[in-house]
Amino acid sequence: MRWRSTVFLWLLLILLPFIVSAESWLEVSDDAATIFPRATRMKASSDTLPVTEIYQLDQPIGYLFETDDLTDFPGFSGDSINLRVGLDTEGRIIGLSLLGHHEPIFLHGLGEKPLVDFIDQYGGLSLKQQVLVGSDQQRIASDDIVYFDGVTKATVSVMVVHDTIMAAARKVAQARLTGFGTAVQARFNTNAFQPQTLKQLTDAGLLYHWQLSNEDAASALGVNVSRLEKARDPEQPDSTPFIDLTLVVLNPPLVGKNVLGEVEYQRVMDSLAPSEIAILVGSRGAYHFVADDFVAGTTPARFSLRQQDSPLSLRDADLFHLQHAGFALPLAPFERVNIFTFSDQSGFDPSLPISVGMTVQLVKNHLESEHVFVDSLYSLPDDVLVAVTPPEPPLPLWLRIWKDRLAEIVIVAVYLTLLTGVFMFQHRLARFSRYLTPVRLVSLVFVTAFIGFYAQGQLSVVNIYTLLLSVWNGFDIRVFLLDPILFVLWTYVFISLFLWGRGLFCGWLCPFGAMQELVAVVAEKCRLRQWKVSEVIHQRLIYLKYGVLLVLVGTAFFQLSLAETMAEVEPFKTAVTLMFERTWPFVLYAVLLLLVSARVHKAYCRYLCPLGAGLAVIGRFRLFSWLTRRSECGSPCRLCEKHCGIHAIRKEGHIDYNECVQCLECLAIVSDEHRCVANKYGKNRTSRRAAPIQVEPLNAAASKAESVVVVVSSHKTQG
Incomplete structure (x- = not known):
C-alpha cells in the first residue's frame, strides 16, 4: 500500500x-x-x-x-x-x-x-x-x-x-499592441539644413550624450560599485565612465548631413524604407550598448528605446559591415558604432520624450547573474520638428450619412413644404379643383418613384415598435438619425398627426399606398369596375388592422426577431425597399395585394395595415377636421360618399377621419358648383322661391286649399 x-x-x-x-x-x-x-x-x-x-x-x-x-x-x-x-x-x-x-x-x-x-x-x-x-x-x-x-x-x-x-x-x-496610441503631434523637418559645428549641434541638443560614472551607475542601478567591476570592460581603465554613449537621430538633414557628410547621409537614407527612422549609437565607455557576440542585422539585447512605455522595435541596419563609420564632424572616437532602425508606424512621435535604456548584466556568483535596467530621457529640440495639425475628430456616423444624402433631404423637404401649403390652404385652393387629379397623379408617382424606390423612405410598423423599445430600454436618438429620410418623414408625420390626422401620410406620403392608387387608376382606364364592399363587412374588417398592430407590438417586447418576421404582413420591404427582387412567396404576396387594390380600393390600407392603425390611434388627437361638409350631405345628397374610394364617408354624410386618407376628392366635389348636388338643390330652392305661383281658383275655398298645398310643398323641399 x-x-x-x-x-x-x-x-x-x-x-x-x-x-x-x-x-x-x-x-x-x-x-x-x-x-x-x-x-x-x-x-x-x-x-x-x-x-x-x-x-x-x-x-x-x-x-x-x-x-x-x-x-x-x-x-x-x-x-x-x-x-x-x-x-x-x-x-x-x-x-x-x-x-x-x-x-x-x-x-x-x-x-x-x-x-x-x-x-x-x-x-x-x-x-x-x-x-x-x-x-x-x-x-x-x-x-x-x-x-x-x-x-x-x-x-x-x-x-x-x-x-x-x-x-x-x-x-x-x-x-x-505598440504604435496604436494617440495621433502623432510632430514629424521631422526634412527640408531645413544649414552647416553646424559640433558645438552648435551639442548646445542645441541635437546630439544626445549620456554618461554615467561608476558611482552614478551604481546609484542608478541600486547596487554597490564593487558589483559593477565584473560588468566593466577589463581593458578599460578604472577612470573610464561606466556608460559613455552618444545618440544621434539621423533623418533630419540638419543633423544627419552635418554629422555624416552629404554622401554618407544619402547612402544611409537610400538604404531606409520610406517609413523607417535611423538612429546612430556610438559608445566608448566601460559597458557598451552591444555585447561582443552581437550579430549584425539583429536586435540588441542590451540597448533599447521606449516611448510612452512602449518599446520601439529596433533592428541593426548593418551599414558598417563593409566600411567603417565615417563622420564629417570630429566626434569622439567610438569603440562601438551601429545604426539602428525602426518604423514610424510603431507609434513613434518625435515630439515626445524618448527613453534611452541599457540593460546591465550583473554577476552574482559563478552560477547566476541578474539583469538591471537603467534609462535616461531625451527630447528632440524643436529645430528639427514640424508640428502636425491634429486630425479633426471623425464626424458621427449619422452626421456623415446626412451630409451624403443632403440632396435627397432637400428634395423631400421641398415636397413636404408644398404638401403643407396644400393642406393649410385647401379651402382657397378648392376653387382650382379641376387641377386636383393631375396634381394627385404627379404626387403619387413622385412618392412611389423618389421617396419609395430611390430615397427608401417607406415608413414601417417596425419603426413604431423600435421607438417603443427604445423608450422602454433607454431612448437613444442616434438609432433614428441613421436614416435621414425616415427621420425627416417620421418627424413630419408625427407633427401632422396632431394637425390633420393619419390621412396626410396615408394619402400623400406612403409609397405602397401610392402604388395601390396608381394600380386603381390603371384598372379604371382598363374599365375594371371596383367591387363594392358592404357596409356591414367593411365596418368589421376595418378593426382587423388594429388587432395586427397589437400582436406585433406585444411580440416585439418579448422577442424582437419574431416580431420582425411577423412584420412581413407589411409588403413594404418587398414592393418598395427591394423593388420585388425577392423570393417568390414574398413577391406573390405583394403582387396579390396590388391586384386586389385594382378591385377594392386600397384594400391593404383599409383592412390590414398595422402602420395605418397606429397612426389612426394618434390621429384621434388631431386639431383640425377641415374637410367641408354641408347640411345636405348624406341626406338627400350622397355624391361624395359614392366617390369616396376608401369608404370613409358615412351614410349620414360625416367623415371618419380614422379611415380617411384625405385625397381631397370630396372637398373638390363640394367646392364645384357644377358637380355638387347640394348646389343644385340650392338653385332649385332659389328658383322656386323666386317664381310666382299662379293658381286659377274655382272658388274661395278651393283657392285657400291650393295655397296651403303650395306652402306645405315648398316647406318640404327646403327640408
Missing part, C-alpha cells in the same frame, strides 16, 4: 503545474482554430479588457474578441451588430465571423450573404490602413488606402458594421 501512496504523490507532483494552470489556459476552441490555425492554446485576458489571448506554445500570436464587448453602435433596428474578430500581433485583422444582428434588410430582404461578403473584405486589413467603403471617387494607388465594396440598399447597416469592426479592433490594439 505504501508504494501506491508514493506513486500517487509523484503523479500529483507531475500534474500540479497543469492543475494550477487549468484555470487560465484553455483548450483552443473551433472558432479560434479557424481564425488562428497555428494556435495551440489560449487564455482569458488577465485584466478587464474582454479579449481572449491566443498562443502558439508560449508565443502570443493574436487576440480574439467580440465587438459587443467593446463597442455599442446601434444599427438600423436599434440593436448592435455583433462580430467575432481575430487580431494578430502586428495589428492586422486576420479573421471575422458574424455572430448576430437584427438588421431587417438582411434578415427579411437581401439575405445574410451580402452582409457576410462585405465583412469578409476586412480579412487581412491592417489598422494602419484607411478604408473607404463604396467610394465612387477616383481611386488612388496607395498601400495606405483600401477600397471596399458596399451593399446597395443597405448603406446604413454596412457603415455600422465598418465602425463596429474598426472601433473594437483599435481598442484592442491600443491596449495590447
